[in-house]
Amino acid sequence: MVPNPIGHRTIEENQASAEAAIEDIINALTKPLAEETISNEAEKELITVMGEDYAEAVENMNALFMEKCWGDGLPLIPPTDDAVKEMLKGTSHSPDEAVGVVEPRCGVATVKMIAINAVMAGCKPEYLPVVLAAVKASLDSAYNLRAVQVTTGTAIPMLVISGPICKELDINYRAGSMGPGYRANATIGRAFNLICTTVGGRWPGTTSMSSFADPGRFTWCFGEDDAALPPGWEPLRTEKGYKQEKSIIFIMSVLFKHGIYSFMFQEPYGETLKTVARTIKESLAGWSGESALILGPDIAQNLARGAPTKSALKEDLFKSARIPWGKLKNWEAVRQGAFPPGLDKSLLTDESMVSPRLIKPEDLNIIVTGGAGNAAYFTIPWVRTQTTTELIDKWR
Amino acid sequence: MLQEVVLKVLNPAGEAKVHKKASATRFDSLDGKRLGLVYNRKPRGDVLLARTAELLKTRFKDIDVTWFDRECCKPPSEAYIEAAAKGSDVVVAAAGD
Numbered sequence: 111m112v113p114n115p116i117g118h119r120t121i122e123e124n125q126a127s128a129e130a131a132i133e134d135i136i137n138a139l140t141k142p143l144a145e146e147t148i149s150n151e152a153e154k155e156l157i158t159v160m161g162e163d164y165a166e167a168v169e170n171m172n173a174l175f176m177e178k179c180w181g182d183g184l185p186l187i188p189p190t191d192d193a194v195k196e197m198l199k200g201t202s203h204s205p206d207e208a209v210g211v212v213e214p215r216c217g218v219a220t221v222k223m224i225a226i227n228a229v230m231a232g233c234k235p236e237y238l239p240v241v242l243a244a245v246k247a248s249l250d251s252a253y254n255l256r257a258v259q260v261t262t263g264t265a266i267p268m269l270v271i272s273g274p275i276c277k278e279l280d281i282n283y284r285a286g287s288m289g290p291g292y293r294a295n296a297t298i299g300r301a302f303n304l305i306c307t308t309v310g311g312r313w314p315g316t317t318s319m320s321s322f323a324d325p326g327r328f329t330w331c332f333g334e335d336d337a338a339l340p341p342g343w344e345p346l347r348t349e350k351g352y353k354q355e356k357s358i359i360f361i362m363s364v365l366f367k368h369g370i371y372s373f374m375f376q377e378p379y380g381e382t383l384k385t386v387a388r389t390i391k392e393s394l395a396g397w398s399g400e401s402a403l404i405l406g407p408d409i410a411q412n413l414a415r416g417a418p419t420k421s422a423l424k425e426d427l428f429k430s431a432r433i434p435w436g437k438l439k440n441w442e443a444v445r446q447g448a449f450p451p452g453l454d455k456s457l458l459t460d461e462s463m464v465s466p467r468l469i470k471p472e473d474l475n476i477i478v479t480g481g482a483g484n485a486a487y488f489t490i491p492w493v494r495t496q497t498t499t500e501l502i503d504k505w506r
Numbered sequence: 507m508l509q510e511v512v513l514k515v516l517n518p519a520g521e522a523k524v525h526k527k528a529s530a531t532r533f534d535s536l537d538g539k540r541l542g543l544v545y546n547r548k549p550r551g552d553v554l555l556a557r558t559a560e561l562l563k564t565r566f567k568d569i570d571v572t573w574f575d576r577e578c579c580k581p582p583s584e585a586y587i588e589a590a591a592k593g594s595d596v597v598v599a600a601a602g603d
Contacts (some may be wrong), residue, residue, distance in 0.1 A: 116551035128557035167513040
Protein backbone atom coordinates (compact mmCIF):
# COMPACT_ATOMS: atom_id res chain seq x y z
CA MET A 111 0.00 0.00 0.00
CA VAL A 112 2.85 2.36 0.85
CA PRO A 113 6.10 1.58 -0.92
CA ASN A 114 9.44 1.34 0.86
CA PRO A 115 11.66 2.91 1.94
CA ILE A 116 9.76 4.84 4.57
CA GLY A 117 12.60 5.32 7.04
CA HIS A 118 14.11 8.20 5.11
CA ARG A 119 10.88 10.15 4.80
CA THR A 120 9.83 12.75 7.33
CA ILE A 121 7.07 12.18 9.84
CA GLU A 122 4.82 14.47 7.83
CA GLU A 123 5.55 12.62 4.58
CA ASN A 124 4.75 9.27 6.17
CA GLN A 125 1.52 10.61 7.61
CA ALA A 126 0.60 11.88 4.17
CA SER A 127 1.41 8.43 2.74
CA ALA A 128 -1.02 6.86 5.19
CA GLU A 129 -3.68 9.38 4.20
CA ALA A 130 -3.14 8.69 0.52
CA ALA A 131 -3.33 4.95 1.04
CA ILE A 132 -6.27 4.79 3.44
CA GLU A 133 -8.92 3.89 0.84
CA ASP A 134 -6.75 1.05 -0.44
CA ILE A 135 -6.18 -0.12 3.12
CA ILE A 136 -9.92 -0.10 3.87
CA ASN A 137 -10.62 -1.98 0.64
CA ALA A 138 -7.96 -4.54 1.47
CA LEU A 139 -9.51 -5.12 4.90
CA THR A 140 -13.12 -5.26 3.77
CA LYS A 141 -13.34 -6.53 0.20
CA PRO A 142 -12.92 -10.24 -0.52
CA LEU A 143 -9.84 -11.18 -2.48
CA ALA A 144 -10.24 -12.14 -6.12
CA GLU A 145 -9.70 -15.77 -6.86
CA GLU A 146 -6.04 -16.09 -7.77
CA THR A 147 -4.85 -18.68 -10.12
CA ILE A 148 -1.49 -19.83 -8.99
CA SER A 149 0.20 -21.66 -11.75
CA ASN A 150 1.87 -24.73 -10.44
CA GLU A 151 3.15 -25.64 -13.81
CA ALA A 152 6.76 -26.40 -13.18
CA GLU A 153 9.45 -25.36 -15.55
CA LYS A 154 10.66 -28.21 -17.62
CA GLU A 155 13.54 -30.16 -16.20
CA LEU A 156 15.30 -30.29 -19.56
CA ILE A 157 15.58 -27.12 -21.61
CA THR A 158 16.48 -27.08 -25.29
CA VAL A 159 18.31 -24.26 -26.98
CA MET A 160 19.66 -24.17 -30.51
CA GLY A 161 22.27 -22.35 -32.53
CA GLU A 162 24.04 -22.37 -35.84
CA ASP A 163 27.04 -23.71 -34.00
CA TYR A 164 27.96 -24.65 -30.45
CA ALA A 165 29.13 -21.15 -29.55
CA GLU A 166 25.83 -19.66 -30.63
CA ALA A 167 23.86 -22.31 -28.79
CA VAL A 168 25.78 -21.50 -25.59
CA GLU A 169 25.22 -17.79 -26.14
CA ASN A 170 21.49 -18.45 -26.60
CA MET A 171 21.46 -20.54 -23.44
CA ASN A 172 23.08 -17.73 -21.50
CA ALA A 173 20.59 -15.22 -22.86
CA LEU A 174 17.67 -17.48 -21.93
CA PHE A 175 19.02 -18.10 -18.45
CA MET A 176 19.45 -14.39 -17.80
CA GLU A 177 15.84 -13.80 -18.92
CA LYS A 178 14.80 -16.30 -16.29
CA CYS A 179 17.07 -14.73 -13.64
CA TRP A 180 19.22 -17.85 -13.53
CA GLY A 181 22.68 -16.39 -13.41
CA ASP A 182 25.02 -13.72 -12.14
CA GLY A 183 25.72 -11.85 -15.35
CA LEU A 184 28.92 -13.75 -16.14
CA PRO A 185 28.90 -16.48 -18.82
CA LEU A 186 27.63 -19.80 -17.54
CA ILE A 187 28.90 -23.28 -18.35
CA PRO A 188 26.03 -25.28 -19.89
CA PRO A 189 24.63 -27.73 -17.32
CA THR A 190 24.16 -30.64 -19.71
CA ASP A 191 23.05 -34.00 -18.41
CA ASP A 192 26.55 -35.43 -18.98
CA ALA A 193 28.25 -32.52 -17.21
CA VAL A 194 25.95 -32.86 -14.21
CA LYS A 195 26.47 -36.63 -14.05
CA GLU A 196 30.20 -36.01 -14.02
CA MET A 197 29.79 -33.39 -11.28
CA LEU A 198 27.75 -35.81 -9.17
CA LYS A 199 30.75 -38.15 -9.04
CA GLY A 200 32.14 -35.68 -6.53
CA THR A 201 29.80 -36.92 -3.83
CA SER A 202 28.46 -40.23 -2.56
CA HIS A 203 25.13 -38.59 -1.69
CA SER A 204 22.08 -39.40 -3.76
CA PRO A 205 21.17 -36.80 -6.38
CA ASP A 206 17.62 -36.75 -5.05
CA GLU A 207 18.66 -36.03 -1.48
CA ALA A 208 17.15 -32.72 -0.37
CA VAL A 209 19.73 -30.54 1.34
CA GLY A 210 17.04 -28.01 2.19
CA VAL A 211 14.71 -25.25 1.06
CA VAL A 212 16.29 -21.99 -0.09
CA GLU A 213 14.28 -18.86 0.56
CA PRO A 214 12.75 -16.55 -0.48
CA ARG A 215 11.71 -18.59 -3.50
CA CYS A 216 11.54 -21.75 -1.36
CA GLY A 217 13.35 -23.73 -4.03
CA VAL A 218 14.24 -27.26 -3.04
CA ALA A 219 18.02 -27.62 -3.12
CA THR A 220 18.64 -31.27 -3.88
CA VAL A 221 22.14 -32.59 -4.37
CA LYS A 222 21.42 -32.62 -8.10
CA MET A 223 20.23 -28.99 -8.13
CA ILE A 224 23.40 -27.98 -6.36
CA ALA A 225 25.46 -30.00 -8.84
CA ILE A 226 23.73 -28.26 -11.77
CA ASN A 227 24.67 -24.87 -10.36
CA ALA A 228 28.18 -26.09 -9.61
CA VAL A 229 28.55 -26.99 -13.30
CA MET A 230 27.30 -23.55 -14.31
CA ALA A 231 29.83 -21.95 -11.99
CA GLY A 232 32.73 -23.89 -13.43
CA CYS A 233 33.41 -26.17 -10.46
CA LYS A 234 35.32 -29.43 -10.70
CA PRO A 235 33.52 -32.49 -9.27
CA GLU A 236 35.88 -32.61 -6.30
CA TYR A 237 34.63 -29.15 -5.25
CA LEU A 238 31.04 -30.37 -4.93
CA PRO A 239 31.25 -31.45 -1.26
CA VAL A 240 32.36 -27.94 -0.34
CA VAL A 241 29.43 -26.40 -2.19
CA LEU A 242 27.02 -28.87 -0.59
CA ALA A 243 28.41 -28.04 2.83
CA ALA A 244 28.13 -24.30 2.15
CA VAL A 245 24.48 -24.61 1.18
CA LYS A 246 23.76 -26.76 4.22
CA ALA A 247 25.47 -24.28 6.54
CA SER A 248 23.44 -21.42 5.09
CA LEU A 249 20.20 -23.26 5.77
CA ASP A 250 20.86 -23.33 9.52
CA SER A 251 18.17 -21.07 10.99
CA ALA A 252 20.87 -19.13 12.84
CA TYR A 253 22.17 -17.86 9.49
CA ASN A 254 18.71 -16.40 8.74
CA LEU A 255 19.01 -16.95 4.99
CA ARG A 256 15.66 -15.46 4.00
CA ALA A 257 16.50 -12.17 5.64
CA VAL A 258 20.01 -11.87 4.20
CA GLN A 259 18.70 -12.74 0.74
CA VAL A 260 16.11 -9.93 0.68
CA THR A 261 17.51 -7.14 2.87
CA THR A 262 18.09 -3.57 1.71
CA GLY A 263 21.38 -3.78 3.56
CA THR A 264 24.60 -5.34 2.38
CA ALA A 265 24.77 -9.03 3.16
CA ILE A 266 27.75 -10.68 1.53
CA PRO A 267 28.23 -14.43 1.95
CA MET A 268 31.80 -14.96 3.12
CA LEU A 269 32.89 -18.60 2.85
CA VAL A 270 35.98 -19.65 4.79
CA ILE A 271 37.39 -23.14 4.45
CA SER A 272 39.42 -24.57 7.28
CA GLY A 273 41.20 -27.89 7.02
CA PRO A 274 43.32 -30.21 4.89
CA ILE A 275 40.91 -29.90 1.97
CA CYS A 276 42.48 -26.53 1.20
CA LYS A 277 45.66 -28.23 0.01
CA GLU A 278 43.75 -31.12 -1.52
CA LEU A 279 41.67 -28.85 -3.75
CA ASP A 280 44.25 -26.06 -4.20
CA ILE A 281 42.08 -23.54 -2.38
CA ASN A 282 44.13 -20.41 -2.00
CA TYR A 283 44.94 -19.31 1.53
CA ARG A 284 48.15 -17.44 0.81
CA ALA A 285 48.86 -14.25 -1.15
CA GLY A 286 45.71 -12.96 -2.77
CA SER A 287 43.51 -15.47 -0.99
CA MET A 288 40.41 -13.32 -1.42
CA GLY A 289 41.11 -12.32 -4.99
CA PRO A 290 41.19 -13.94 -8.43
CA GLY A 291 43.60 -16.60 -9.62
CA TYR A 292 42.41 -19.87 -8.15
CA ARG A 293 39.62 -21.91 -9.73
CA ALA A 294 38.46 -23.42 -6.45
CA ASN A 295 38.10 -20.06 -4.68
CA ALA A 296 36.39 -18.51 -7.68
CA THR A 297 33.95 -21.27 -8.52
CA ILE A 298 32.96 -22.60 -5.09
CA GLY A 299 31.86 -19.16 -3.99
CA ARG A 300 30.22 -18.59 -7.36
CA ALA A 301 28.29 -21.85 -7.17
CA PHE A 302 26.98 -20.96 -3.73
CA ASN A 303 25.79 -17.56 -4.94
CA LEU A 304 24.21 -19.05 -8.06
CA ILE A 305 22.18 -21.34 -5.82
CA CYS A 306 21.10 -18.34 -3.77
CA THR A 307 19.90 -16.83 -7.06
CA THR A 308 18.44 -19.69 -9.06
CA VAL A 309 17.07 -22.00 -6.37
CA GLY A 310 16.60 -19.27 -3.76
CA GLY A 311 15.28 -16.56 -6.05
CA ARG A 312 17.64 -13.76 -4.97
CA TRP A 313 17.33 -11.18 -7.76
CA PRO A 314 18.29 -7.49 -7.56
CA GLY A 315 15.43 -5.06 -7.24
CA THR A 316 12.67 -7.64 -7.04
CA THR A 317 13.40 -10.08 -4.24
CA SER A 318 16.80 -8.82 -3.17
CA MET A 319 16.40 -5.20 -2.18
CA SER A 320 20.06 -4.68 -1.31
CA SER A 321 20.94 -1.09 -2.23
CA PHE A 322 24.44 -1.89 -3.49
CA ALA A 323 24.78 -5.64 -3.05
CA ASP A 324 28.53 -6.27 -3.38
CA PRO A 325 31.12 -7.88 -5.67
CA GLY A 326 31.38 -10.54 -2.98
CA ARG A 327 28.01 -11.79 -4.19
CA PHE A 328 29.83 -13.12 -7.25
CA THR A 329 32.26 -15.01 -5.05
CA TRP A 330 34.05 -14.57 -1.74
CA CYS A 331 35.68 -17.79 -0.73
CA PHE A 332 39.11 -18.40 0.76
CA GLY A 333 41.06 -20.79 2.93
CA GLU A 334 42.49 -20.48 6.40
CA ASP A 335 46.28 -20.82 6.48
CA ASP A 336 47.07 -23.49 9.08
CA ALA A 337 50.83 -23.11 8.68
CA ALA A 338 50.66 -19.35 9.31
CA LEU A 339 48.90 -19.76 12.62
CA PRO A 340 51.26 -18.71 15.42
CA PRO A 341 52.15 -21.49 17.89
CA GLY A 342 49.29 -21.89 20.33
CA TRP A 343 46.68 -20.43 18.00
CA GLU A 344 44.03 -23.01 17.09
CA PRO A 345 42.59 -23.29 13.61
CA LEU A 346 38.99 -22.23 13.17
CA ARG A 347 37.72 -25.81 12.89
CA THR A 348 39.03 -26.98 16.25
CA GLU A 349 37.77 -23.78 17.87
CA LYS A 350 34.33 -24.73 16.55
CA GLY A 351 34.61 -28.22 17.99
CA TYR A 352 35.69 -30.21 14.94
CA LYS A 353 38.74 -32.45 14.72
CA GLN A 354 42.04 -31.13 13.42
CA GLU A 355 42.11 -33.64 10.57
CA LYS A 356 38.65 -32.70 9.32
CA SER A 357 37.66 -29.85 7.00
CA ILE A 358 34.82 -27.42 7.54
CA ILE A 359 33.19 -24.49 5.90
CA PHE A 360 32.48 -21.40 7.98
CA ILE A 361 29.97 -18.92 6.59
CA MET A 362 29.21 -15.38 7.65
CA SER A 363 26.82 -12.94 6.01
CA VAL A 364 28.91 -9.78 6.13
CA LEU A 365 27.38 -6.36 6.54
CA PHE A 366 30.57 -4.31 6.50
CA LYS A 367 34.22 -5.02 5.98
CA HIS A 368 36.58 -2.57 7.66
CA GLY A 369 40.20 -2.45 6.55
CA ILE A 370 42.78 -2.05 9.30
CA TYR A 371 45.94 -0.62 7.78
CA SER A 372 47.86 1.16 10.46
CA PHE A 373 50.16 -1.62 11.46
CA MET A 374 53.89 -1.28 11.70
CA PHE A 375 56.06 -4.36 11.90
CA GLN A 376 57.73 -5.03 15.22
CA GLU A 377 55.63 -2.53 17.11
CA PRO A 378 54.75 -3.42 20.68
CA TYR A 379 51.74 -5.71 21.15
CA GLY A 380 49.85 -3.01 22.97
CA GLU A 381 50.11 -0.65 20.00
CA THR A 382 48.80 -3.22 17.53
CA LEU A 383 46.04 -4.13 19.94
CA LYS A 384 45.01 -0.48 20.17
CA THR A 385 44.85 -0.24 16.38
CA VAL A 386 42.53 -3.22 16.10
CA ALA A 387 40.48 -2.16 19.11
CA ARG A 388 39.97 1.28 17.61
CA THR A 389 38.28 -0.28 14.56
CA ILE A 390 36.02 -2.40 16.73
CA LYS A 391 35.10 0.56 18.93
CA GLU A 392 34.19 2.69 15.96
CA SER A 393 32.20 0.01 14.16
CA LEU A 394 28.47 0.14 13.79
CA ALA A 395 26.66 -1.13 16.84
CA GLY A 396 24.17 -3.76 15.82
CA TRP A 397 22.05 -6.55 17.06
CA SER A 398 24.43 -9.46 16.68
CA GLY A 399 27.56 -9.76 18.76
CA GLU A 400 29.59 -11.84 16.32
CA SER A 401 32.35 -10.51 14.15
CA ALA A 402 35.46 -11.75 12.39
CA LEU A 403 39.01 -10.48 12.57
CA ILE A 404 40.88 -11.58 9.47
CA LEU A 405 44.63 -11.27 9.86
CA GLY A 406 47.48 -11.54 7.42
CA PRO A 407 50.23 -13.82 8.75
CA ASP A 408 52.58 -10.99 9.70
CA ILE A 409 49.97 -9.23 11.82
CA ALA A 410 49.04 -12.53 13.42
CA GLN A 411 52.68 -13.14 14.37
CA ASN A 412 52.92 -9.64 15.78
CA LEU A 413 49.80 -10.07 17.91
CA ALA A 414 50.90 -13.51 19.05
CA ARG A 415 53.86 -11.92 20.84
CA GLY A 416 51.39 -10.60 23.38
CA ALA A 417 48.60 -13.14 22.97
CA PRO A 418 49.85 -16.74 23.17
CA THR A 419 46.41 -18.06 22.18
CA LYS A 420 43.48 -16.80 20.16
CA SER A 421 41.44 -16.79 23.38
CA ALA A 422 43.96 -14.45 24.99
CA LEU A 423 43.69 -12.06 22.05
CA LYS A 424 39.91 -12.20 22.18
CA GLU A 425 39.95 -11.33 25.87
CA ASP A 426 42.37 -8.46 25.35
CA LEU A 427 40.33 -7.06 22.46
CA PHE A 428 37.09 -7.45 24.38
CA LYS A 429 38.54 -5.33 27.17
CA SER A 430 40.22 -2.80 24.89
CA ALA A 431 37.37 -2.30 22.43
CA ARG A 432 34.92 -0.74 24.83
CA ILE A 433 33.56 2.75 25.27
CA PRO A 434 31.66 4.37 28.12
CA TRP A 435 27.95 3.55 28.21
CA GLY A 436 27.31 7.27 28.59
CA LYS A 437 28.59 7.71 25.02
CA LEU A 438 27.36 4.42 23.49
CA LYS A 439 23.78 4.89 24.67
CA ASN A 440 23.37 7.82 22.29
CA TRP A 441 24.27 5.77 19.21
CA GLU A 442 21.30 5.32 16.86
CA ALA A 443 21.08 1.53 17.09
CA VAL A 444 21.16 1.75 20.87
CA ARG A 445 18.51 4.48 21.00
CA GLN A 446 16.28 2.31 18.86
CA GLY A 447 16.59 -0.37 21.47
CA ALA A 448 18.32 -2.81 19.21
CA PHE A 449 21.59 -3.04 21.06
CA PRO A 450 23.05 -4.43 23.17
CA PRO A 451 21.01 -7.66 23.13
CA GLY A 452 20.68 -9.48 26.41
CA LEU A 453 22.52 -6.86 28.42
CA ASP A 454 20.67 -5.59 31.49
CA LYS A 455 20.89 -1.86 30.91
CA SER A 456 19.61 -1.16 34.42
CA LEU A 457 22.99 -2.35 35.68
CA LEU A 458 24.89 0.15 33.55
CA THR A 459 26.07 3.57 34.59
CA ASP A 460 27.45 6.19 32.25
CA GLU A 461 30.94 5.11 33.30
CA SER A 462 30.37 1.41 32.56
CA MET A 463 32.59 0.23 29.69
CA VAL A 464 30.67 -1.60 26.94
CA SER A 465 31.80 -2.92 23.55
CA PRO A 466 29.64 -1.72 20.65
CA ARG A 467 30.27 -4.98 18.89
CA LEU A 468 31.26 -7.85 21.15
CA ILE A 469 28.85 -9.16 23.75
CA LYS A 470 31.48 -11.65 24.91
CA PRO A 471 35.09 -12.40 23.81
CA GLU A 472 34.05 -15.57 22.00
CA ASP A 473 31.98 -13.47 19.61
CA LEU A 474 35.18 -12.63 17.78
CA ASN A 475 36.21 -15.18 15.16
CA ILE A 476 39.91 -14.89 14.29
CA ILE A 477 41.02 -16.13 10.87
CA VAL A 478 44.57 -16.11 9.49
CA THR A 479 44.92 -15.97 5.73
CA GLY A 480 46.69 -14.12 2.98
CA GLY A 481 50.23 -13.14 2.12
CA ALA A 482 52.93 -10.92 3.59
CA GLY A 483 51.99 -7.35 4.33
CA ASN A 484 50.02 -5.15 6.67
CA ALA A 485 46.54 -6.34 5.83
CA ALA A 486 43.73 -7.09 8.23
CA TYR A 487 39.99 -6.87 8.02
CA PHE A 488 37.35 -6.56 10.67
CA THR A 489 34.04 -7.85 9.36
CA ILE A 490 30.71 -7.43 11.06
CA PRO A 491 27.74 -9.61 10.24
CA TRP A 492 24.35 -8.55 8.97
CA VAL A 493 22.09 -7.55 11.77
CA ARG A 494 20.33 -10.77 12.77
CA THR A 495 22.53 -13.49 11.44
CA GLN A 496 25.00 -15.77 13.12
CA THR A 497 27.98 -17.52 11.60
CA THR A 498 27.43 -21.19 10.92
CA THR A 499 29.66 -24.13 10.08
CA GLU A 500 29.32 -27.49 8.36
CA LEU A 501 31.62 -30.46 8.06
CA ILE A 502 32.71 -30.81 4.45
CA ASP A 503 33.87 -34.42 4.80
CA LYS A 504 30.36 -35.75 5.34
CA TRP A 505 29.41 -34.49 1.88
CA ARG A 506 32.15 -36.38 0.06
CA MET B 507 18.64 -19.76 -40.84
CA LEU B 508 19.42 -23.41 -40.32
CA GLN B 509 19.84 -24.32 -36.66
CA GLU B 510 22.64 -26.85 -36.60
CA VAL B 511 23.32 -27.44 -32.91
CA VAL B 512 20.79 -28.55 -30.32
CA LEU B 513 21.93 -27.99 -26.74
CA LYS B 514 19.98 -29.63 -23.94
CA VAL B 515 20.60 -28.30 -20.46
CA LEU B 516 19.10 -28.92 -17.04
CA ASN B 517 16.89 -26.44 -15.25
CA PRO B 518 19.03 -25.01 -12.40
CA ALA B 519 16.15 -23.68 -10.30
CA GLY B 520 14.07 -26.78 -9.77
CA GLU B 521 10.89 -27.18 -7.84
CA ALA B 522 9.71 -24.53 -5.41
CA LYS B 523 7.60 -25.36 -2.41
CA VAL B 524 4.38 -23.40 -2.82
CA HIS B 525 2.46 -22.82 0.39
CA LYS B 526 -1.18 -22.04 -0.22
CA LYS B 527 -3.01 -20.56 2.74
CA ALA B 528 -6.59 -19.44 3.28
CA SER B 529 -7.22 -15.69 3.19
CA ALA B 530 -8.08 -13.86 6.36
CA THR B 531 -11.76 -13.00 6.85
CA ARG B 532 -12.94 -9.79 5.24
CA PHE B 533 -15.64 -7.86 7.12
CA ASP B 534 -18.32 -5.64 5.59
CA SER B 535 -17.44 -3.00 8.16
CA LEU B 536 -14.70 -2.44 10.70
CA ASP B 537 -17.16 -1.07 13.32
CA GLY B 538 -16.36 -2.65 16.67
CA LYS B 539 -13.43 -4.63 15.29
CA ARG B 540 -10.05 -5.23 16.91
CA LEU B 541 -7.29 -3.71 14.82
CA GLY B 542 -3.84 -5.25 15.25
CA LEU B 543 -0.84 -3.14 14.23
CA VAL B 544 2.18 -5.26 13.36
CA TYR B 545 5.35 -3.22 13.55
CA ASN B 546 8.94 -4.37 12.99
CA ARG B 547 10.44 -1.42 14.88
CA LYS B 548 12.14 0.02 11.84
CA PRO B 549 12.10 3.82 11.55
CA ARG B 550 8.81 5.50 10.66
CA GLY B 551 6.78 2.31 10.56
CA ASP B 552 5.22 3.45 13.80
CA VAL B 553 4.31 6.82 12.25
CA LEU B 554 2.63 5.14 9.31
CA LEU B 555 0.67 2.74 11.51
CA ALA B 556 -0.34 5.36 14.05
CA ARG B 557 -1.78 7.62 11.36
CA THR B 558 -3.52 4.66 9.70
CA ALA B 559 -5.15 3.76 13.01
CA GLU B 560 -6.23 7.37 13.58
CA LEU B 561 -7.82 7.53 10.13
CA LEU B 562 -9.60 4.20 10.55
CA LYS B 563 -11.02 5.41 13.86
CA THR B 564 -12.54 8.41 12.08
CA ARG B 565 -14.16 6.14 9.50
CA PHE B 566 -15.41 3.35 11.75
CA LYS B 567 -16.87 3.20 15.25
CA ASP B 568 -15.40 1.55 18.34
CA ILE B 569 -12.20 0.22 16.79
CA ASP B 570 -9.97 -1.29 19.45
CA VAL B 571 -6.28 -0.91 18.59
CA THR B 572 -3.47 -3.18 19.79
CA TRP B 573 0.19 -2.84 18.82
CA PHE B 574 2.15 -6.01 18.17
CA ASP B 575 5.78 -4.95 18.10
CA ARG B 576 8.25 -7.53 17.01
CA GLU B 577 11.95 -7.84 16.38
CA CYS B 578 12.88 -6.91 12.90
CA CYS B 579 14.92 -8.84 10.39
CA LYS B 580 13.93 -12.36 11.26
CA PRO B 581 10.80 -14.48 10.92
CA PRO B 582 8.26 -13.89 13.70
CA SER B 583 7.88 -16.65 16.26
CA GLU B 584 4.84 -18.93 16.25
CA ALA B 585 3.86 -17.46 19.61
CA TYR B 586 3.94 -13.96 18.14
CA ILE B 587 1.81 -14.97 15.14
CA GLU B 588 -0.68 -16.71 17.40
CA ALA B 589 -0.92 -13.70 19.71
CA ALA B 590 -1.47 -11.29 16.82
CA ALA B 591 -4.02 -13.58 15.17
CA LYS B 592 -5.97 -14.23 18.36
CA GLY B 593 -5.80 -10.62 19.46
CA SER B 594 -7.05 -9.08 16.21
CA ASP B 595 -9.91 -9.21 13.79
CA VAL B 596 -7.88 -7.35 11.16
CA VAL B 597 -4.20 -6.56 10.94
CA VAL B 598 -2.23 -3.80 9.28
CA ALA B 599 1.53 -4.32 9.10
CA ALA B 600 4.41 -1.95 8.46
CA ALA B 601 7.78 -3.37 7.48
CA GLY B 602 9.85 -0.23 7.54
CA ASP B 603 13.41 0.20 6.40
